[in-house]
């Protein structure tokens with residue numbers, strides 16, 4: 462069945478962060494929201510129907526995760542990613558960030574160092590700092606219009622206080638899907654220095670061919686026993702508001718440590734609709750996802766060709782995965798403040814500021830292409846017209 466990703470849904474006045482909280486985050490009204498990692502497509506029918514069926518039952522008391530819930534995820538990982546996950550490896554948290562935060566507390570001590578690789582999803586830095594751990598920034602290298610990990614920098618920065626690394630695979634915001642070779646190299650360095658790896662793999666279903674996602678735990682025995690992977694249906698099916706995510710912890714001892722902290726904070730309870738939606742998504746979601754990937758890819762092509770035709774100074778970093786496009790505005794030679802001013806006050810679009818992902822994100826912006834094509838085109842027209850007006854001065 463063909464799904465209609467062109468349909469415009471009015472999301473205003475639903476307490477929706479992407480649309481209703483724009484003025485709070487950007488200090489301006491009526492911006493076209495192309496920011497936070499949340500898509501504007503309607504929730505697929507098989508998820509809505511499953512929740513509707515559950516809603517028909519009049520009681521919403523405490524619930525638990527059924528065997529079918531776990532099996533749906535295990536089957537999905539096997540079928541889509543050829544990765545055999547065992548039920549005994551799994552924990553469930555209300556979100557990936559909750560899981561990351563708990564893992565930081567469980568496996569490191571205050572004052573110890575944790576590596577992140579900017580430009581990267583900004584809450585990584587906040588999670589580390591707010592837990593009184595020390596952030597070690599090993600910037601990604603930007604070469605020939607693409608990003609790679611700085612392995613030499615990584616080795617050089619590690620000292621006896623460095624205990625953990627947090628990676629984003631695929632990498633938000635630069636769109637890299639790390640190759641098996643890159644991850645293998647990373648894991649070798651981590652093994653040499655006995656570093657625990659937290660792999661945020663929340664975007665791992667949004668991968669554009671021929672790229673393939675490699676789960677960190679599949680890389681080697683060290684990776685299997687020294688990593689925690691964080692995966693959810695929230696980005697794939699756009700159900701972040703249903704707060705249900707998995708943590709994969711194959712090592713039994715580490716799993717016990719993690720379980721202890723989830724019990725301490727009582728965060729492993731199931732949500733009635735989160736569990737129903739998650740199971741439906743992983744059970745029936747393949748066809749929808751395949752269609753979504755085609756649609757997102759065509760949105761990406763639209764952005765690339767629009768900029769190359771109308772504002773070629775803006776370089777679009779080709780994403781291998783995620784629906785987040787990383788745009789390089791540096792060739793316009795504008796101060797970052799000015800760039801934001803033009804986009805917000807003149808173009809009236811809400812994009813994430815590159816600088817919020819790290820100092821090396823200066824002069825970049827993150828554009829979310831998870832919207833109907835007409836919205837993306839409107840955003841592009843607004844942006845290009847605003848920069849053209851600047852040139853006219």
Ligand SMILES: Cc1ncc(COP(=O)(O)O)c(C=O)c1O
Nearest residue numbers: 498556557558559582633661663
């Ligand atoms: C890389 C990454 N990790 C985590 C999250 C947030 O996950 P959650 O809402 O499950 O905490 C996001 C959301 O944008 C993300 O892009």
